Amino acid sequence: MDHDAGAGLLNPYAQTKVGSDTIFAWWARYQEAIASGADAVNGTIGALLEDDGTLAINTVVDEAVRNAPAVEIAAYAPLTGLPAFLDLAKTLALGQRRQELEAMGINITATATAGGSGALYLAANNFSNRGDSVLLRDRYWGPYKGFLSGCDLKIKTYPLLPKGASPYPYVDIDGLKHELSGLCETQDKVMMWINDPAHNPTGLSLTPNGRMAVLEAVMESASVNEHVGHTLLLDAAYHLYAEEPHGWAETLHEAMKNGWPWPENLLITFALSLSKSHTIYGLRTGALVSIHPDPAVTERLGTVMGVTGRQTWSAAPRVSQYAVSEIHASDEGGAAWSEERDRLQDLLVERRTALIAACDELKVPLNPTHDGFFAWLEHEDPNKIAEACATHHVYLVPLTGGVRIGLCAIPLAQIPKVAEALAEALR
Numbered sequence: 001m002d003h004d005a006g007a008g009l010l011n012p013y014a015q016t017k018v019g020s021d022t023i024f025a026w027w028a029r030y031q032e033a034i035a036s037g038a039d040a041v042n043g044t045i046g047a048l049l050e051d052d053g054t055l056a057i058n059t060v061v062d063e064a065v066r067n068a069p070a071v072e073i074a075a076y077a078p079l080t081g082l083p084a085f086l087d088l089a090k091t092l093a094l095g096q097r098r099q100e101l102e103a104m105g106i107n108i109t110a111t112a113t114a115g116g117s118g119a120l121y122l123a124a125n126n127f128s129n130r131g132d133s134v135l136l137r138d139r140y141w142g143p144y145k146g147f148l149s150g151c152d153l154k155i156k157t158y159p160l161l162p163k164g165a166s167p168y169p170y171v172d173i174d175g176l177k178h179e180l181s182g183l184c185e186t187q188d189k190v191m192m193w194i195n196d197p198a199h200n201p202t203g204l205s206l207t208p209n210g211r212m213a214v215l216e217a218v219m220e221s222a223s224v225n226e227h228v229g230h231t232l233l234l235d236a237a238y239h240l241y242a243e244e245p246h247g248w249a250e251t252l253h254e255a256m257k258n259g260w261p262w263p264e265n266l267l268i269t270f271a272l273s274l275s276k277s278h279t280i281y282g283l284r285t286g287a288l289v290s291i292h293p294d295p296a297v298t299e300r301l302g303t304v305m306g307v308t309g310r311q312t313w314s315a316a317p318r319v320s321q322y323a324v325s326e327i328h329a330s331d332e333g334g335a336a337w338s339e340e341r342d343r344l345q346d347l348l349v350e351r352r353t354a355l356i357a358a359c360d361e362l363k364v365p366l367n368p369t370h371d372g373f374f375a376w377l378e379h380e381d382p383n384k385i386a387e388a389c390a391t392h393h394v395y396l397v398p399l400t401g402g403v404r405i406g407l408c409a410i411p412l413a414q415i416p417k418v419a420e421a422l423a424e425a426l427r
């Protein structure tokens, strides 16, 4: 492709945009293999597939969308979202602890967004100063870079895992603290994004003490640097498929129960996506759910996010907001959705358990992996590993620092083949 084409029409930032086709390129290779009659394995895509390769669909959601009245399909939603959906979004973010947190003085504001991506965009657009850096954990989801650079933001990272033995095996607290204190010296606003639980691309989930250590580190930094605004964004794209879906709310609840003083300059915000949890990837539905003890702050944030949405996508789609609100409005609806969600989660649990066991047996040093759609093999030459796997017709995705194994797409029966291909590739 000629990247200089259109240079006279595109502004300099637009000219830096090049297609990031790695995932699609590897998916295309899988499809070519299938077309040529090979018994190929698809570990490439990021959508949950049934064991027969078709898209897994939560039928309760599908039915609710189809039964929506015409006006709920055709009309605009209110600019910040349907009230019932905004209420639901708060509960989806905080789970059963929501009421207790509110009783402890926490205020919550929610804005409907165009998927989880829209929520990330709202945060990028509003919580950091242009030109500053946002703190990410290594092996972050690739599109973060685009959301941030589009808002003229740079990236600082800390390592995925601690180097030696640590009481927090799944988060590098020292690395986080080090980078955070560096940013506090040069910026008057610091935002951190962490995709937890069920991290894409590794499947990592923090433990309760790991979450508490992160919260304490951020709280301490906010207390010491009282003139620096701190925003901790929890990317909850896969949380409803995790063993502890509302672990962060548990951690917050515990901290507050223990008399934790919430610094004025600390905001915690959840980027919620219903794409996976409700299998409505294409209906572009999510929310940014922010919590803070000062109601004036949450009210102001609600306005700012609504205006930003208005200036970006106008209103988020109405029919999906309506349909999921209807489902969760009744105990029966909620239970029916959960039952389907549990069935889909079981697919992931079975595949992950089988992959861990097979990799153990074949001495494949798979990274720790707990929840969600993916598993990960850290490697300095991911392309070499992915190419070697492809010679066995196992198609995975080489990304920065390792190979992503799309458990969400791999049928249970093909998991042993994936472990064998990885073992061969490492030889």
Ligand SMILES: Cc1ncc(COP(=O)(O)O)c(C=O)c1O
Pocket (backbone or CB within 6 Å): 046, 114, 115, 116, 117, 118, 141, 195, 200, 235, 237, 272, 273, 274, 275, 276, 281, 285, 286
């Ligand atoms: C880590 C992560 N965050 C956020 C999203 C946003 O999802 P969507 O915009 O489709 O709701 C995704 C989707 O793949 C993701 O993997």
